[in-house]
Amino acid sequence: MQSLTILGATGSIGVSTLDVVARHPDRYRIFALTGRTQLARLAEQCTRFKARYAVVDDPHAAARLQTLLSEHGSTTEVLHGADQLAAVAQAPEVDTVMAAIVGAAGLRPTLAAARAGKRVLLANKEALVMSGALFMAAVESGGATLLPIDSEHNAVFQALPAGYARDPGAAGVRRVLLTASGGPFRDRAVDSLARVSPDEACAHPNWAMGRKISVDSATMMNKGLEVIEAHWLFGVPAERIDVVVHRQSVIHSMVEYADGSVLAQLGNPDMRTPIAHALAFPERIDAGVSPLDLCAIGRLDFEQPDHRRFPCLPLAYAALRAGRGVPAAMNAANEVAVDAFLAGRLSYLSIARVVDAVMTRLSGAGDASIEELEAVDAEARALASERVLSAEAA
Numbered sequence: 001m002q003s004l005t006i007l008g009a010t011g012s013i014g015v016s017t018l019d020v021v022a023r024h025p026d027r028y029r030i031f032a033l034t035g036r037t038q039l040a041r042l043a044e045q046c047t048r049f050k051a052r053y054a055v056v057d058d059p060h061a062a063a064r065l066q067t068l069l070s071e072h073g074s075t076t077e078v079l080h081g082a083d084q085l086a087a088v089a090q091a092p093e094v095d096t097v098m099a100a101i102v103g104a105a106g107l108r109p110t111l112a113a114a115r116a117g118k119r120v121l122l123a124n125k126e127a128l129v130m131s132g133a134l135f136m137a138a139v140e141s142g143g144a145t146l147l148p149i150d151s152e153h154n155a156v157f158q159a160l161p162a163g164y165a166r167d168p169g170a171a172g173v174r175r176v177l178l179t180a181s182g183g184p185f186r187d188r189a190v191d192s193l194a195r196v197s198p199d200e201a202c203a204h205p206n207w208a209m210g211r212k213i214s215v216d217s218a219t220m221m222n223k224g225l226e227v228i229e230a231h232w233l234f235g236v237p238a239e240r241i242d243v244v245v246h247r248q249s250v251i252h253s254m255v256e257y258a259d260g261s262v263l264a265q266l267g268n269p270d271m272r273t274p275i276a277h278a279l280a281f282p283e284r285i286d287a288g289v290s291p292l293d294l295c296a297i298g299r300l301d302f303e304q305p306d307h308r309r310f311p312c313l314p315l316a317y318a319a320l321r322a323g324r325g326v327p328a329a330m331n332a333a334n335e336v337a338v339d340a341f342l343a344g345r346l347s348y349l350s351i352a353r354v355v356d357a358v359m360t361r362l363s364g365a366g367d368a369s370i371e372e373l374e375a376v377d378a379e380a381r382a383l384a385s386e387r388v389l390s391a392e393a394a
């Protein structure tokens, strides 16, 4: 029986995780569930899965959640604040932590889980992008097991040899090939992108996801974040990580070996597959995902990503090559720009412009400690907010 904390239980990944958990009550029990909004959903989840703890942001949300839980007759204990988020991620009773908070906000509790030597199921790519070196060092020193949930990285993990030790040379790995769907704007005239709305950007052709990652998929910042994520997870340098547009989203990524072999992982685009894989690893369990029907799909297409259409992708490669605190600056600027776009305060094409400008200003950013990275994150947010304001004024 694995005892599980889900950070970000109310989100898209959190809900999919609980769907898999519900199929295997003999294997998993819930220790803690966390969420920032959607308190009614959190109350239902806590009641149904008999969570011992629920963690929310502030005392106000805690009081509201408490009322909802009492109505359900639930015995879940309500906690709040950043320290409690970390506490339920590192508690001795916990075996596995699903890190599914979106954005830099997930860094501290995910790091706490890594330091405490948990089995960490990593969906929160922003945490790794922000603090790759320190995060991987924490995984190592804490003796944690890190299992990727991002579908591409989970695919790469499955295509790598068992026990792969972040050394591509030793394993005969030549390249990692990350697939990208191309998002909702892959066929749209580049000139018309200035006018796209948040709802259009969130209408992903193949995946149903949270709004932030959906916008990132449209701009391909998501793929850029994933290039950086792959670098840290698998120890592969930027020049050995390629992105290929594959519109069917059936091949979730590939590993190319020195002998010319290319291993791919395929499946329907449903996050319950990587979630079930990581939950049960090295065993295999039912995820509730329908079998892949290759004949119904008919064909698999591949093309080069167009950097004019997706300027965030080269920005992310540049951030990875620059290293140190630059990926953290890029990530923070992107979070601010995407928030502003979703709120109708910034045009779609300005997202990349804001990120580019902030990266240029913070090209010397350091990464010596988590505190320094959090300072870079804060400075990048302030600079990005200024840019958003001046874009609004223009």
Ligand code: NAD
Pocket (backbone or CB within 6 Å): 007, 008, 009, 010, 011, 012, 013, 014, 034, 035, 036, 037, 099, 100, 101, 102, 103, 105, 123, 124, 125, 126, 149, 150, 151, 207, 208, 209, 210, 211, 212, 213, 271
């Ligand atoms: P989502 O927006 O649906 O859910 C986010 C969760 O985090 C919610 O539970 C929310 O309450 C919580 N949260 C948000 N801000 C918070 C804060 N400041 N403090 C505490 N909790 C906070 O997002 P999602 O689509 O489930 O994505 C979660 C993570 O997984 C992201 O990092 C995303 O990049 C990654 N991911 C998602 C998918 C997917 O299919 N949805 C695929 C791959 C990777």
Ligand code: MG
Pocket (backbone or CB within 6 Å): 150, 151, 152, 226
């Ligand atoms: Mg992905």
